[in-house]
Amino acid sequence: MHAKKVIRRRADLENFTIQLLEIYKFLIPSAEEEMKRRKFFSQLDGVVNKKWPGAKLFLYGSCANAFGVRNSDIDVCLNVEDKQMSKAELVMRMAEILEADNMQNVQALTHARVPIVKFTDSVTGISCDICVNNMLAVVNTKLLRDYAKIDVRLRQLAFIVKHWAKCRQVNETYRGTLSSYAYVLMCIHFLQQRDPPILPCLQEMQPTYRVKVGKIECAYYDQVESISHFGSQNKDSLGELVTSFFEYWAFQHNYNHVVISVRTGGTFSKDEKDWTRRIGNERHLICIEDPFEISHDLGRVVDKHSIRVLRDEFYRAANIMRHDCNPAVTLFEPY
Ligand code: ATP
Ligand code: MG
Structure with a gap:
């Protein structure tokens, strides 16, 4: 009786594992989505490099740490050495560049605890948050x-x-x-x-x-x-x-x-x-x-x-x- 129960439990667990693996596979972003994101990032990097010498972009968060499910937002960190500008000013400057590049819904959240710019790419519809000089997030990613x-x-x-x-x-x-x-x-x-x-x-x-x-x-x-x-x-x-x-x-x-x-x-x-x-x-x-x-x-x-x-x-x-x-x-x- 006892043995039968254990076997049934093991079978339940195997079945549970199969179902969980199906959910996992469903959540993985497609190769096409990954490619779209990579392309979007390299274009953004190109625009920023051209308009703001000395600024460097890094991906962080779930789009770069292997834990991103499909349709996740993209987290980007802007790294600038300029000691004269505050984070809020850097965020404003970034927002200007994005607006000039025709990005949609550009919002500079300069008063947030962590100032960021939020926007949507007009071509792909990808949503992106850019924070400033948060290299620890890049390293923990x-x-x-x-x-x-x-x-x-x-x-x-x-x-x-x-x-x-x-x-x-x-x-x-x-x-x-x-x-x-x-x-x-x-x-x-x-x-x-x-x-x-x-x-x-x-x-x-x-x-x-x-x-x-x-x-x-x-x-x-x-x-x-x-x-x-x-x-x-x-x-x-x-x-x-x-x-x-x-x-x-x-x-x-x-x-x-x-x-x-x-x-x-x-x-x-x-x-x-x-x-x-x-x-x-x-x-x-x-x-x-x-x-x-x-x-x-x-x-x-x-x-x-x-x-x-x-x-x-x-x-x-x-x-x-x-x-x-x-x-x-x-x-x-x-x-
Ligand atoms: P999601 O798929 O939900 O967007 P995510 O991996 O992007 O997941 P978030 O919790 O949004 O996770 O965090 C994004 C990144 O920001 C993390 O990978 C980490 O590098 C950094 N981060 C988030 N919260 C903290 C925190 N409290 N302290 C330090 N770093 C953090
Ligand atoms: Mg995220």
Whole structure:
């Protein structure tokens, strides 16, 4: 009787994995879309190089970190050494160039916490945000992309988690839930913790890539092609990983005391960071350390209300995995 039940469960899990892989494949941008984006970026780069010598553009975020689903926006970082101009002025200048180039809906958000220009390409309809001198985002984009090259299960898990978070409306930092970047870090951390691990800790290995951004030294092992076998001892399927991911965040994570850290490949106590109490608007109700800007908790946007929303969603997801007969559908039901 017991054996029969286990076999049925295993079959359910296999079926769940097949369905999740179908969703994953559906979310991957087509080769045509990728090409359109590359072309758009190189044209934009050409325009900016011509009109603004000394300015350089970098792609960052989901269009460059391997975690972008189809029809994602493009995030671009403008890098200018000019110490005379403020970020707001740089954003204004960029907006002028874009308007002169006939881009649509050009908006310079100069008063935002992070000033950006938003616009839409008139030819392709691609939406783009340009921020200024945020090279840490360019570097953490490379870190995420390098992790994604080690084991395909990271990209699969992160696509599923991001898709779930969007369907359930818990990927909205302006409403106190988590950014896509935070979810990807949660996935990397989770795969570093599997037994045997599926991902290594690149920042604990001998660095082969080093760059200084302001005062922050970013260094890690980036020759990831040489460790592409790393996770091969672990045979966990996507269905098992998605199930355990939600179990972890619903029932096992110690929200009161623990910080998760991709940088160290583990966790440590909130005491070590003094993230135990509320300072200003930062409450540290769920703690996710940024891999390079280590004083930065990506959970700081979460407040008293949204932590409840988030944890309820983790419970819901974990319970669906335990009891629902069609989890691949119920999990993503719109909120
Ligand atoms: P989406 O597909 O939802 O647009 P995304 O990968 O672009 O996903 P975002 O959360 O929009 O993710 O972040 C874009 C990039 O900005 C990240 O890849 C990261 O480099 C950087 N970033 C975002 N939030 C932070 C943050 N709080 N601290 C540091 N860098 C961040
Ligand atoms: Mg983005």
